[in-house]
Amino acid sequence: MRKSYPFGSRATMSETVLSQAALSQATDSHEEPKTLVEGAYQRLRRDIIEGVHAPGEKLRVEHLKEHYDVGAGTLREALLLLVTDALVVAQGQRGFRVAPISIADFEDITRTRVLLETEALRQSIASGGEDWEAAVVAAFHRLSRAEQRLADHDVGTTEEWESRNRAFHEALISASSSRWIRHFQHILYQQSERYRRISLFRQPIARDIHAEHQALFEATMARDATRATSILTEHILRTLDAVKRMPADFFTSKSKR
Amino acid sequence: MRKSYPFGSRATMSETVLSQAALSQATDSHEEPKTLVEGAYQRLRRDIIEGVHAPGEKLRVEHLKEHYDVGAGTLREALLLLVTDALVVAQGQRGFRVAPISIADFEDITRTRVLLETEALRQSIASGGEDWEAAVVAAFHRLSRAEQRLADHDVGTTEEWESRNRAFHEALISASSSRWIRHFQHILYQQSERYRRISLFRQPIARDIHAEHQALFEATMARDATRATSILTEHILRTLDAVKRMPADFFTSKSKR
DNA sequence: GATCGTTAAAATCTCGAGAAAGTATATTGA
DNA sequence: TCAATATACTTTCTCGAGATTTTAACGATC
Known part of the structure; x- marks a missing residue:
């Protein structure tokens, strides 16, 4: 027994938009979150882009879950979503990290x-x-x-x-x-x-x-x-x-x- | 609390490898999985590419978790990783789906x-x-x-x-x-x-x-x-x-x- | 003083169960 | 018969707690 998670993503749209959805990011910035994961994802993304979380910084789930006010699993899923944007890097058994810059x-x-x-x-x-x-x-x-x-x-x-x-x-x-x-x-x-x-x-x-x-x-x-x-x-x-x-x-x- | 930026990256590995990690997929096919999520991710990816799961098909977590022999949360994370490859589409409160083709x-x-x-x-x-x-x-x-x-x-x-x-x-x-x-x-x-x-x-x-x-x-x-x-x-x-x-x-x- | 091994602490990864939302079925009324 | 509503069922989403692994601290030995 270990943990759990959740996640979530886009909104309700037609079939054609579906294939588009295959390409679009999890949540286009202007849409409002339909799920806790999306909410955490959006806030995290903004914070990373704005430099609140510095490049290369370790993102400890236990620590961040308070600040973003979601469960550990939920936060993990949000982090995973950010991997899609290449704003976060996930390493095997060693957690998450803000993507470095150079x-x-x-x-x-x-x-x-x-x-x-x-x-x-x-x-x-x-x-x-x-x-x-x-x-x-x-x-x-x-x-x-x-x-x-x-x-x-x-x-x-x-x-x-x-x-x-x-x-x-x-x-x-x-x-x-x-x-x-x-x-x-x-x-x-x-x-x-x-x-x-x-x-x-x-x-x-x-x-x-x-x-x-x-x-x-x-x-x-x-x-x-x-x-x-x-x-x-x-x-x-x-x-x-x-x-x-x-x-x-x-x-x-x-x-x- | 927002902290302002100290930047830069750190060096567990050389600079080049780190920033490379920011881009590389979660698991390059030949590497062996260090985690259950990675394992499920790799098998799922193979099955989708090979057409075992048809394009557009609904991917029910409750159903798939048996077949891949992991917990629901773990499978969700694997699915999330596949979103990065645009092989899976996630929709708000409606689960996952194999990316459609045309x-x-x-x-x-x-x-x-x-x-x-x-x-x-x-x-x-x-x-x-x-x-x-x-x-x-x-x-x-x-x-x-x-x-x-x-x-x-x-x-x-x-x-x-x-x-x-x-x-x-x-x-x-x-x-x-x-x-x-x-x-x-x-x-x-x-x-x-x-x-x-x-x-x-x-x-x-x-x-x-x-x-x-x-x-x-x-x-x-x-x-x-x-x-x-x-x-x-x-x-x-x-x-x-x-x-x-x-x-x-x-x-x-x-x-x- | 530095390298190495042991031990303790922290963090990650994992699972099962419960709440919320969506989907399907059945019932009712025109 | 058809549409609309209500009900039951399925699935998703979420959380808290336990097992593994990684990381840090601490000595011991050379």
């Missing part, structure tokens, strides 16, 4: 993102209809407003900007015919978000990001795939340079065992 | 595989050293032997061929600098393997697969990235044609509820 990893994430996201954008531009266009316009508008607010130094809006930036990038590729590419892109974006937030280089508008978004938006709407993917590539790669200029020992300092 | 999905898988695998091969050819070459030579040799045996109509060797074919494809890209691409490739390959085995079109050597492998091998060893990726693309896409010629209702038939 410059090399971020470089890999970024380049792979370029590969997938440009391909997806190409597909979207090729086959996207009016609904897609409308979604892109809307997402861009919302993002622009948030960026305006950031420029005005309104505080407390970076959270909003993060969310809308993600929505914009996802809208751009939402008409891609490949669910798998979108699935992988989703995972990679989440990873890169983690780097962006953990690193202190909180100058979201140090470079003129809005201008980049504007250009990306216009090229996309003009259905100029070559130009759009080119801009997107530069756009993504630029964040790589920022991280590379971080102090060299930034990623190597030790966490607690 | 022609469109297989087409997506195939094309995405081409995108990732050719890029990975390019990287391998660009930066692979002698160790990589040796690994490729060895894998190709083993595969060739298996294909020879298949041609001689030795029975019971298709299992062996499957395994060696996979090993060959993974060896080709093993020198890729991108762990993420290799990670995604691994998932996609598993998926395609499922299609190949579920579909009855068991003519593994209907077309001269060995010749294709031979050409791919030679181009790779000659470090001719253009030719190698071209052959690889054709090689992967050819299986797509085979599936497309399947009876149209093949994928829509079974699901049971």
